[in-house]
Amino acid sequence: MERVTVQGRRAPWGLLLLAFLLTGCEKPEPIASPSVEVxxxxxxxxxxxxxxxxxxxPVHLVVHECKVFRATSEEGGWxxxxxxxxYPFFSYCERQTLLVEGGAVTVTLGRIAFxxxxxxATGGTYRSKDGVRWKKL
Structure with missing residues (x-):
């Protein structure tokens, strides 16, 4: 009578497991990036x-998602x-306005906690006469 060892019984299962794991080892297709950046x-x-x-x-300012951005001509960006x-917890932009008066820009930004x-929770009203330096009112 021939005796089967524990190693001998596990070998076929190990090979099957290895073959199964290797079936998904193909390189994924690269995601096509859009040709024009939005x-x-x-x-x-x-x-x-x-x-x-x-x-x-000349100044170009945009208020977006409770932040103020300035266009940079030399870089072509913002x-x-x-x-x-x-704010230490999750929050979202509740209030954002832009007002131009008297040679200055006034923005109101307000984030609220979920x-x-x-x-x-954070924010306030800020004023600038050059679009770079801001003073909280």
């Missing part, structure tokens, strides 16, 4: 966009110039 700031409504002169210099102080009532 600028998320291009969809901002006109009431949250300023394009004009501040302090005698630079964030203002955002509310961070599940909280009222507004706002």
């Amino acid at each position: 600028d998320p700031l291009a969809t901002v409504p006109p009431e949250r966009v300023f394009k004009g002169l501040l302090g005698g210099k 630079q964030m110039v203002l955002e509310p102080e961070p 599940g909280a009532g009222g507004c706002c």
